[in-house]
Amino acid sequence: MHRLSVARQHGAYEMLQKALTMEPAQVVELVKASGLRGHGGAGFSASLKWSFVPKDKFPRYVIVNADESEPGTFKDRLILERDPHALLEGALICAWAVQAEAIYIYIRGEYFYPTKIVNQAIEEARANGLLGERILGSDFTCNAHTHPGAGMYICGEETGLIESLEGKKGQPRFKPPYYPAAIGLWQVPTIVNNVETLAAVPWVFRLGPEEFAALGTPKNGGTCLFSLSGCVNNPGVYELPMGFPLDGLIHNLGGGILENRKLKAVIPGGSSSPILTAKEARGIRLDFESVAAAGSMLGSAAVMVVDETISIPRLLLWVLRFYAHESCGQCTQCREGTGWMLRLCKQLLEGKGKSRDLDDLYEIADAVDGTTICAFGPAVAWPTKSYLKKFRHEFEALVRE
Amino acid sequence: MNGIPQGLEQKANEIILRYPPEHRNAALVPVLFEAQKSLGYLSPEVEAWAASTLGVTPVRVREVISFYSMMRREPAGKYHIMFCHNVACSMRGAESLQRYLESKLGIAAGEVTQDGLFSLAAVECLGACGWGPAMLVGEEQYFQLTQEKIDKILDELRQGRMPAGDSPTPLIGNVGLPTE
Ligand SMILES: Cc1cc2nc3c(=O)[nH]c(=O)nc-3n(C[C@H](O)[C@H](O)[C@H](O)COP(=O)(O)O)c2cc1C
Ligand code: SF4
Ligand code: FES
Numbered sequence: 001m002h003r004l005s006v007a008r009q010h011g012a013y014e015m016l017q018k019a020l021t022m023e024p025a026q027v028v029e030l031v032k033a034s035g036l037r038g039h040g041g042a043g044f045s046a047s048l049k050w051s052f053v054p055k056d057k058f059p060r061y062v063i064v065n066a067d068e069s070e071p072g073t074f075k076d077r078l079i080l081e082r083d084p085h086a087l088l089e090g091a092l093i094c095a096w097a098v099q100a101e102a103i104y105i106y107i108r109g110e111y112f113y114p115t116k117i118v119n120q121a122i123e124e125a126r127a128n129g130l131l132g133e134r135i136l137g138s139d140f141t142c143n144a145h146t147h148p149g150a151g152m153y154i155c156g157e158e159t160g161l162i163e164s165l166e167g168k169k170g171q172p173r174f175k176p177p178y179y180p181a182a183i184g185l186w187q188v189p190t191i192v193n194n195v196e197t198l199a200a201v202p203w204v205f206r207l208g209p210e211e212f213a214a215l216g217t218p219k220n221g222g223t224c225l226f227s228l229s230g231c232v233n234n235p236g237v238y239e240l241p242m243g244f245p246l247d248g249l250i251h252n253l254g255g256g257i258l259e260n261r262k263l264k265a266v267i268p269g270g271s272s273s274p275i276l277t278a279k280e281a282r283g284i285r286l287d288f289e290s291v292a293a294a295g296s297m298l299g300s301a302a303v304m305v306v307d308e309t310i311s312i313p314r315l316l317l318w319v320l321r322f323y324a325h326e327s328c329g330q331c332t333q334c335r336e337g338t339g340w341m342l343r344l345c346k347q348l349l350e351g352k353g354k355s356r357d358l359d360d361l362y363e364i365a366d367a368v369d370g371t372t373i374c375a376f377g378p379a380v381a382w383p384t385k386s387y388l389k390k391f392r393h394e395f396e397a398l399v400r401e
Numbered sequence: 402m403n404g405i406p407q408g409l410e411q412k413a414n415e416i417i418l419r420y421p422p423e424h425r426n427a428a429l430v431p432v433l434f435e436a437q438k439s440l441g442y443l444s445p446e447v448e449a450w451a452a453s454t455l456g457v458t459p460v461r462v463r464e465v466i467s468f469y470s471m472m473r474r475e476p477a478g479k480y481h482i483m484f485c486h487n488v489a490c491s492m493r494g495a496e497s498l499q500r501y502l503e504s505k506l507g508i509a510a511g512e513v514t515q516d517g518l519f520s521l522a523a524v525e526c527l528g529a530c531g532w533g534p535a536m537l538v539g540e541e542q543y544f545q546l547t548q549e550k551i552d553k554i555l556d557e558l559r560q561g562r563m564p565a566g567d568s569p570t571p572l573i574g575n576v577g578l579p580t581e
Contacts, residue, residue, distance in 0.1 A: 002569075071487045071526040081569045104419075109434060109471045110483070110527050112540035113568040145419040147427075148434050151471035153525065167429035167457070169468040186424055227531060228574065229489040235531035236574025253575065271488055271526075302530070304489055318488045322525050325470075 002117050004124040007085040013130055015205035019093045020138040027097040031201065033209035035221025039075075040065055040156075040194030041270070041299050043220075043288040046201075052181035053098050053189045060189040062095045063165070063180075064105040064198055066114075067149055067156035071271035071322060072302030075225035075237045076195035080107065080114035083199065084121035088144060090201035091193075092135070095142045098191055103144040106161050109151050118146055153326040157374050158192040160328065171328045172374035196225055216242030220287040224301050230267075231258045231307035243287040250305055257307050265306040265390075269299025271319050272379035274386035275306070296386075312391040313398055316384065317345050323380040334377050337368040341384060348398045355399045362388050404446030406439035413454055426455045429465055433472060438540075442476045470524075478513045478520030480558050483537040486523040489530030498534050499523060501548055505555060518559070531573055541566035 001007055019027050032047035053060060064087065068076040079087055091103045107115045122144050125131040133141045147165055154160045155170035159178050162185050164170035177183060184190025200222055204212045213221040220242035226249060229235045233255030240249065246266065250256070257263055266281040267273055274296040276284075284294045291298040306315065324338040341364050344357045362385060369381035388395060413432045420427040432455065436447045443466055452459045466472045484502060486495055499510070503521065508514055510523035529535035532544035543554060544567040557564040 068528045069526060072489050072530050073526075074528045074530050074532075077528050077570060078572070082572075108528065109469075110524075110537060112537070113542060113566075113570075117569075147419070148431050150430055150434055150469035151524070152469055164430065165427060166424070167426045167455070167465070168461070169464060186421075229530035229533065230492045234573070235533075236572075237531065238574045267488075304492070304530075306492065310492055315488065315492075318486070318491050322487055325525060328468075 001083055002081065002085075002121065004085060004121070004128060004130075007083070011206070012085040012202075013089050013136070015202040016089050016092050016096075016130070017136050018205055019096055020136060020140055024097045024099055027093060030209050031097070031204055034204040034212040035209075035216065035219065036197065036200060036204060036212070037220060037288065038194055039196035039200075039224065039301065041070065041272075043298060046193065046197055049181055049193070050094065050098050050191060052179070053191070054182055057182075057189050058099075059102075060098055060100040061185045061191075062091055062098065062100045062103045063158075063161065063185065063190055063192045064091050064103065064195055065156065065158065065161060065192055066105055066107040066111070066118075066195045067153075067161060068111070068195070069108055069149075069153040069156045070300045070302060071319075072227060072229055072267065072304045073270050073300040074227045074229070075301070077111065077114055078225075078237055079195050079199045080111065081117050084118045085125070086199045086202055087118075087195055088121060088125055088131070090198035091144065092131070092142060093201050093205070094191060094193065094198055096140055098189070100191070101142060103142065104165060104185070105144065105146045106149060106155070106165060107146055108149040108155075115146055115148060122146070152328070153322075154328045154374075154376060157376065160374065161192065162190065169328070171330050172376070174373055217285075217287045217289075219289060224286070226286065227300070227302040228254050228305070229302070230305035231261065231310065232256065232305045233258060240286070243285045243290065246281055246284050246286055246303070249286065249303060254305070257305065262308040263305065264308045264310060265312070267296075267302075267304040267306065267383070268294075269297045270302040271304070271322065271383060273297045273299045274382045275312075275390060277390050312387050312394045313345065313349055316387045317342075317349055319383055319387075320345050320380070323376070327376065331372040331377070333368045334372045334380075337364045338380055340364055341380075348395065351398065351400055353399050355396070358388065358392070358395050358399065404444055405450050406436065409436055409439060410454075417455075426457045429455050429457060429462070430469070433462075433466065437472060441479075442473050444474075476513075476517075478518055480519050480538050482519060482521045483524045483527070484510070484521060485525070485527045485529070485533065485535045487526035487530075489526070490533035490535060493533050495534040498546060498548070498551070502551055505551065529570070532567070532570065538566075539563075542568055542570070544570070 036046045038044045155164040159173040160170040180190040226238045263278040288298045320342040324342040327338045329335045365381040365384040368377045416428045452462045513520040534546040
């Protein structure tokens with residue numbers, strides 16, 4: 001399937017051909033009717049983003065976000081390795097819809113093998129008139145290139161990604177004014193979409209927008225790739241309708257908890273999402289609204305299962321170690337706060353914590369929340385606060401007065 | 402040019418073509434990345450060459466190198482191991498497996514073995530959480546690690562062979578993508 005000949009037997013690029021016979025605005029309308037939402041974390045409407053491109057500004061670019069660095073998330077890897085032509089086709093349809101002249105696929109540096117496969121796919125597509133000048137005999141000319149990251153989580157944030165692509169440190173820009181659709185790569189209109197979002201676009205055309213929408217819930221069109229990891233028997237990537245029950249994912253498909261242990265908690269949307277206790281997680285559905293109503297977020301749909309043997313303070317240590325390492329350093333609260341929280345958490349686990357430290361931890365997290373340039377601040381604050389609030393007893397048990 | 406790996410110049414010229422001519426400096430990260438792939442690290446000569454080739458200041462090159470965690474200015478081991486110590490892998494025993502790996506290598510994370518054969522880095526999530534514990538050796542990926550699997554990998558590397566890795570990533574879960 002990663003080979004063009006095989007992919008074409010499965011209908012690859014037929015939907016691009018179809019899209020190229022439509023007006024760009026019609027393409028956006030069709031995607032709108034499908035209810036397709038971004039799979040990169042925020043769940044933003046794909047068609048709405050495409051419609052934000054200012055009418056008179058050229059050139060324009062499409063960036064595929066293949067940074068996949070939110071801990072717990074590993075679904076884009078499979079698309080890159082096994083179905084790169086679906087991604088290229090979707091990205092080209094997007095590029096046609098917004099009249100972009102080039103596509104950059106920003107792939108995290110650790111993805112050596114996936115990058116190799118995508119580069120092969122680009123070569124094959126180019127050699128077969130699917131990329132480059134006058135694609136499929138139309139008037140549309142568009143190129144695609146991969147661009148490697150080099151090991152920084154913050155380059156997954158779209159404006160950090162753009163800075164990184166421009167050959168700089170990947171430090172996020174202020175929004176406003178730097179909404180990429182208006183002022184993006186090299187200051188021109190740029191659509192940044194996640195791999196999975198774009199790879200779904202050919203399916204919107206193949207099934208038709210109504211049928212695609214009907215796969216999910218009224219506000220969440222289509223299916224979703226769930227990355228299931230942690231203490232379950234069958235971790236893996238599961239493609240399921242939006243709104244699939246969490247219990248079914250963990251206990252049926254996921255084969256239940258390792259060694260029949262008890263479920264303690266679930267992190268439903270990557271390490272940046274607030275934790276749900278086993279009780280809160282029971283009975284919820286996996287779509288953006290339902291997970292938000294339960295007090296967390298679907299994010300990148302990375303479901304991490306935490307069983308009774310895992311200590312929540314230890315979990316916090318792993319999470320804080322990550323955020324302290326990855327802060328880009330622009331905002332004082334984020335740079336200093338993450339390091340400080342990590343030190344406090346370490347002290348607690350070493351038995352040197354005081355009960356005052358628990359309040360400090362919470363207050364520092366609160367100070368980082370909502371006061372920073374980018375959403376990295378909340379991404380560290382929310383999990384930290386939720387662990388402390390919901391599992392306070394585990395932290396208190398570590399305190400030596 | 403002195404100290405510039407063979408073929409890098411040509412590689413860089415190919416990479417530069419991906420960007421509009423007025424934005425050739427966008428090639429900085431990919432070019433440094435390629436340089437490190439062939440040389441093993443980023444030497445002062447490579448830094449100077451990258452700056453002049455791409456028309457950026459040496460300060461900017463240095464700034465970029467220190468920002469990105471995969472870039473290094475010191476040689477690594479012949480086999481550079483990146484071992485994931487993030488949440489999902491840790492829930493599946495990565496911590497004790499890391500200690501095992503460290504004791505087998507006789508070094509801690511961040512160090513290079515005396516014979517220069519191995520270096521070890523404890524890294525954040527590798528995007529392989531469902532197959533954890535996970536690591537990279539050079540450019541090859543190894544998943545579902547156990548002590549036995551680590552033994553086998555190190556044995557082969559010590560004999561100068563690159564062990565078969567987990568590429569493509571095995572399918573687990575129910576992704577309906579047809580295979581060849
Ligand atoms: C700290 C941070 C890290 C992010 N990392 C990623 C990532 O690795 N991959 C991704 O697709 N989106 C990531 N995002 C979201 C992007 O900023 C952006 O919203 C997304 O790529 C848009 O694509 P979508 O609309 O298709 O979801 C991240 C956001 C933040 C704040
Ligand atoms: S919140 Fe953190 S990661 Fe985001 S811009 Fe500020 S310092 Fe950088
Ligand atoms: S946590 Fe180890 S690969 Fe994601």
